[in-house]
Amino acid sequence: MIPLSVxxxxxxxxxxxKKCIDTNWVSSAGSFVEEFERAILxxxxxxxxxxxxxxxxxxxxxxxxxxVGKEDEVIVPTLxxxxxxxxxxxxxAEPVFxxxxxxxxxxxxxxxxxxxxxxxxxxxxxxxxxxxxxxxxVIPVHVFGNPCDMQEIMxxxxxxxxxxxxxxxxxxxxxxxxxxxxxxFTGTIGDIGVYSFNGNKIxxxxxxxxxxxxxKAIARKARYLTEQAKDDSVNYIHNEIGYNFRLTNLxxxxxxxxxxxxxxxxMIKRRNYELYRKLLNQxxxxxxxxxxxxxxxxxxxxxxxxxxxxxxxxxxxxxxxxAKKRIQARPIWYLNHLQRPYRLNQxxxxxxxxxxxxxxxxxxxxxxxxxxxxxxxxxxxxxxxxRN
Ligand SMILES: *Cc1c(COP(=O)(O)O)cnc(C)c1O
Numbered sequence: 001m002i003p004l005s006v007x008x009x010x011x012x013x014x015x016x017x018k019k020c021i022d023t024n025w026v027s028s029a030g031s032f033v034e035e036f037e038r039a040i041l042x043x044x045x046x047x048x049x050x051x052x053x054x055x056x057x058x059x060x061x062x063x064x065x066x067x068v069g070k071e072d073e074v075i076v077p078t079l080x081x082x083x084x085x086x087x088x089x090x091x092x093a094e095p096v097f098x099x100x101x102x103x104x105x106x107x108x109x110x111x112x113x114x115x116x117x118x119x120x121x122x123x124x125x126x127x128x129x130x131x132x133x134x135x136x137x138v139i140p141v142h143v144f145g146n147p148c149d150m151q152e153i154m155x156x157x158x159x160x161x162x163x164x165x166x167x168x169x170x171x172x173x174x175x176x177x178x179x180x181x182x183x184x185f186t187g188t189i190g191d192i193g194v195y196s197f198n199g200n201k202i203x204x205x206x207x208x209x210x211x212x213x214x215x216k217a218i219a220r221k222a223r224y225l226t227e228q229a230k231d232d233s234v235n236y237i238h239n240e241i242g243y244n245f246r247l248t249n250l251x252x253x254x255x256x257x258x259x260x261x262x263x264x265x266x267m268i269k270r271r272n273y274e275l276y277r278k279l280l281n282q283x284x285x286x287x288x289x290x291x292x293x294x295x296x297x298x299x300x301x302x303x304x305x306x307x308x309x310x311x312x313x314x315x316x317x318x319x320x321x322x323a324k325k326r327i328q329a330r331p332i333w334y335l336n337h338l339q340r341p342y343r344l345n346q347x348x349x350x351x352x353x354x355x356x357x358x359x360x361x362x363x364x365x366x367x368x369x370x371x372x373x374x375x376x377x378x379x380x381x382x383x384x385x386x387r388n
Contacts, residue, residue, distance in 0.1 A: 016253035030249025048219030051247035055196025066163035108152035142171035145300035164190030203258035269299035279378035285311025
């Protein structure tokens, strides 16, 4: 079976892990944790980094540090993994779901429209006229490693005083090549950014995450909250409610070895993306999703758009046919505003996301993928075109 996405652990992973075991430093106090934080900072050129147990916990801390609390609202994309919606609920706040643009990212035009038409600026903040609640923040997600239109999102958010938490869990290493954020990496533009090192992400620590920010006070507080809010570690004094969210040395060792290979991973992923695109864009009824102008994505996932009328089958039928040929493909996430916990939440003019939900199929994208496998996948899809 050609899998959708598997880790690539062919660097110094074992060597660094062995060092943890040889020195007896396996838990959070080990030196790899800070080394990994510094290495991430060096790569994305951010001010401060705080390692945590996963991307979800990083997002939760980020929201708390942006002042999101009970009865607030946070704008979240409907087309993304469910974690950014869930973290809003962890804080007792409510998500408002937003549509996507043509690259599957949060649509800035609709964000502006929502703030302008559905909300009003008050002393307490931006008030949602239909719910009466204060909209505190927005979570743009750089879906599949394609950078969001941060120029627009930041300008709208500054105007309406929304905090911006970048969910850069899928986009480590992606950056902008033009505009006001030229040469800036995703995750380093909003108030706080969060990366994930889950098993399927571009680099992995098994499970892990990182909070990055340019604000020293926020970074210090993030560290404090992720380490059980210890005010005096000898006498066990805790003046706030903290969390056990700190990454371990074993995980950080893995992360450091992985990060050393990130540039190479992106290069391979880009080359494979271009080969897929060249082969598949000639096939009637399918197309590999393009990349936004002025961006250098990390090419994490490859989305195939399947046009049922032209291609002859829908993405579900194509997925089943590929499975029979031992090729693993996966649809995009089910839309968040339709998930059971969120059906009663506000969803603003969701029009584009359902179309993508119907048509997107993600193709195998591991860095270990060989050229002949991509040729096999493309020719399999080609042979299925126009069959029905
Ligand atoms: C993976 C992911 C997360 C969560 O990261 P974990 O490390 O798995 O907790 C959050 N948001 C998006 C969009 C993701 O893809």
